[in-house]
Amino acid sequence: MQIIITGISRGLGLAMSKSLLQRGHTVVGISRTEKVFDELESLSLQSNNASFIGITADITQEDEWQRIYEIIQGRTTDLHALINNAGILINKPFSQMTADDFDRMFSVNVKAVFFGIRTLSPLMQSGSHILNIASMGGVQGSVKFPGLSLYSASKAAVAVMTEVLAEELRPRGIHVNCIAPGSIKTEMFKEAFPGVEEAFDPEALAEFISDFTEYGFQFFNGKILPISATTP
Numbered sequence: 001m002q003i004i005i006t007g008i009s010r011g012l013g014l015a016m017s018k019s020l021l022q023r024g025h026t027v028v029g030i031s032r033t034e035k036v037f038d039e040l041e042s043l044s045l046q047s048n049n050a051s052f053i054g055i056t057a058d059i060t061q062e063d064e065w066q067r068i069y070e071i072i073q074g075r076t077t078d079l080h081a082l083i084n085n086a087g088i089l090i091n092k093p094f095s096q097m098t099a100d101d102f103d104r105m106f107s108v109n110v111k112a113v114f115f116g117i118r119t120l121s122p123l124m125q126s127g128s129h130i131l132n133i134a135s136m137g138g139v140q141g142s143v144k145f146p147g148l149s150l151y152s153a154s155k156a157a158v159a160v161m162t163e164v165l166a167e168e169l170r171p172r173g174i175h176v177n178c179i180a181p182g183s184i185k186t187e188m189f190k191e192a193f194p195g196v197e198e199a200f201d202p203e204a205l206a207e208f209i210s211d212f213t214e215y216g217f218q219f220f221n222g223k224i225l226p227i228s229a230t231t232p
């Protein structure tokens with residue numbers, strides 16, 4: 001299977017790339033830097049049928065998506081999944097949030113998802129799917145945390161975009177879903193919440209997402225799946 005993942009330089013994106021390569025898939029990984037490309041290339045050589053294509057790009061820039069489209073169009077024949085994973089979190093009291101904070105978070109967390117789906121979905125066939133990575137913070141009725149007003153709002157935007165896009169792409173047989181994880185032990189979480197320990201292991205969550213990407217997606221469309229072991 002050929003799978004595109006944004007934000008692979010660290011955290012969940014890196015863990016998902018490793019998991020899918022170890023399962024023998026082609027991973028097209030997008031990142032602003034090349035720092036993990038050699039490691040993922042080496043991993044792909046150790047796994048039958050796996051291959052890795054690394055693309056450096058800032059996904060908030062619309063023209064970068066045209067370049068990504070041209071690279072992918074020339075090298076992939078049957079795109080199975082697009083995983084919109086890249087994200088940023090700025091943890092600040094609402095009164096201190098700036099216009100720049102707003103623009104940065106909404107550019108990466110929402111606008112880049114819009115660019116990516118609009119640009120790459122024409123390459124997708126019936127039976128393929130899009131998976132957006134949102135957050136429990138963006139799910140209505142879940143526990144909320146001070147400092148995450150704009151981050152959570154951006155993830156809520158992606159969740160609702162998922163529901164609408166599932167209807168737009170239904171006639172083409174493309175499923176669109178969203179997972180909303182709670183805390184994951186990645187650099188993002190450690191930087192935003194220093195000292196907080198309770199969180200999912202990114203490698204374990206990556207295995208769940210790989211199962212979903214290979215198989216589970218067929219049973220869901222237009223769904224926002226909470227990945228949480230607590231209530232609410």
Ligand SMILES: NC(=O)c1ccc[n+]([C@@H]2O[C@H](COP(=O)([O-])OP(=O)(O)OC[C@H]3O[C@@H](n4cnc5c(N)ncnc54)[C@H](OP(=O)(O)O)[C@@H]3O)[C@@H](O)[C@H]2O)c1
Pocket residue numbers: 006007008009010011012013030031032033057058059060084085086087088089108133134135136180181182183184185186187188189
């Ligand atoms: N960690 C959590 O507790 C948690 C919980 C729920 C949901 N999530 C969501 O899960 C996803 C992955 O989070 P994570 O914890 O793995 O975060 P992370 O460790 O901060 O990694 C984020 C990735 O996004 C990339 N990225 C950021 N801006 C980019 C841009 N403009 N262009 C291209 N790539 C860009 C980063 O690459 P660079 O090297 O280019 O910066 C990095 O690879 C995010 O959408 C996040 O919101 C995380």
